[in-house]
Amino acid sequence: MAIRPQRTERRTDALSKERIVGAAIEILDTDGEKALTFRALAAHLETGSGAIYWHVANKDELLAAAADGVIARVLTAIPEEAGPRESIRAVASGAFDAIDAHPWVGTQLTREPWQSAIVQIFEAVGRPLRALGVPEGAQFDAASALVSYLLGLAGQYAAGARLLPRETDRSAFLATVAERWTQLDAARYPFVRRVATQLRDHDDREQFLAGVDLILDGIAAVR
Numbered sequence: 001m002a003i004r005p006q007r008t009e010r011r012t013d014a015l016s017k018e019r020i021v022g023a024a025i026e027i028l029d030t031d032g033e034k035a036l037t038f039r040a041l042a043a044h045l046e047t048g049s050g051a052i053y054w055h056v057a058n059k060d061e062l063l064a065a066a067a068d069g070v071i072a073r074v075l076t077a078i079p080e081e082a083g084p085r086e087s088i089r090a091v092a093s094g095a096f097d098a099i100d101a102h103p104w105v106g107t108q109l110t111r112e113p114w115q116s117a118i119v120q121i122f123e124a125v126g127r128p129l130r131a132l133g134v135p136e137g138a139q140f141d142a143a144s145a146l147v148s149y150l151l152g153l154a155g156q157y158a159a160g161a162r163l164l165p166r167e168t169d170r171s172a173f174l175a176t177v178a179e180r181w182t183q184l185d186a187a188r189y190p191f192v193r194r195v196a197t198q199l200r201d202h203d204d205r206e207q208f209l210a211g212v213d214l215i216l217d218g219i220a221a222v223r
Contacts, residue, residue: 015045015047015051015052015054015055016055017055017056017065018069019045020041020045020052020055020056020062021062021065021066021069022069023041023044023045024036024041024062024063024065024066025066025069025070025102026044027040027041027044028066028102028104029101029102029104032104033063033104033107036059036062036063037059038052038053038059041062063104063108063111064108064112064115064116064117066104066105066108067104067105067108067109067115067117068115068116068117068120070098070102070105070117071095071098071105071117071120071121072117072120073098074091074094074095074097074098075091075094075120075121075124077090077094078090078091078094078124083128083131084128084129084131084132085128085132085216087124087128088124088125088128088146088212088216089209089212089213089216091121091124091125092125092146092150092208092209092212093205093208093209093212095121095150095153096150096153096204096205096208096209097205099153099154099157100157100204100205103157103158103160105117105154106153106154106155106156106157106158107154107158109151109154109158110151110154110155110158118147118151121147121150122143122147125143125146125147125150126139126140126142126143129142129143129219132219132220134219134222135222138219138222142219142222145215145218145219146212146215149211149212149215153208171200174199174200174202175200177199177200178196178197178199178200179196181193181195181196181199182196
């Protein structure tokens, strides 16, 4: 009588949450948030959906963990010897680069203000404020201003990711918007018309960090 081979069950312990989150980030970066399903993730990891559910309860938890992982890498890359102002700028620039590289992070950061990724950012920009000499009573407001500015950027990137095709040429798009600005009524929009050329030629990262410096200068004035 022929002996039937035993069926080997897929092992949930062959996976880890870190591997699952890493695979989710790859899918999100390549195909966007809509492509991230547990079926697609299981195929990517060559496992069953049940093995993934053992580690992650649902897609919301998975997205939060993915954003948390990206932001954690940003914060661990900040030099320990950086001064307080340099440390805050490093957090801001690192978060900018992360959102630029992973637009879905911008969407995720605008969803839940209590999620771990935002708590990490809040701690990272708030901790150096004491060393900057900001009074205890003003530290919460100062940290909130910085985080709110950063989340505003996240919201802009999230909106852009939803509204514009991924292959959109930034320079051409800005040139089109700038041209529209120059056609606005000069009496009603004098400032917008004057800065239209700057819109077309500006560097997003440099402009963002200029805003961070303006906030830090204001914080220094509080001190």
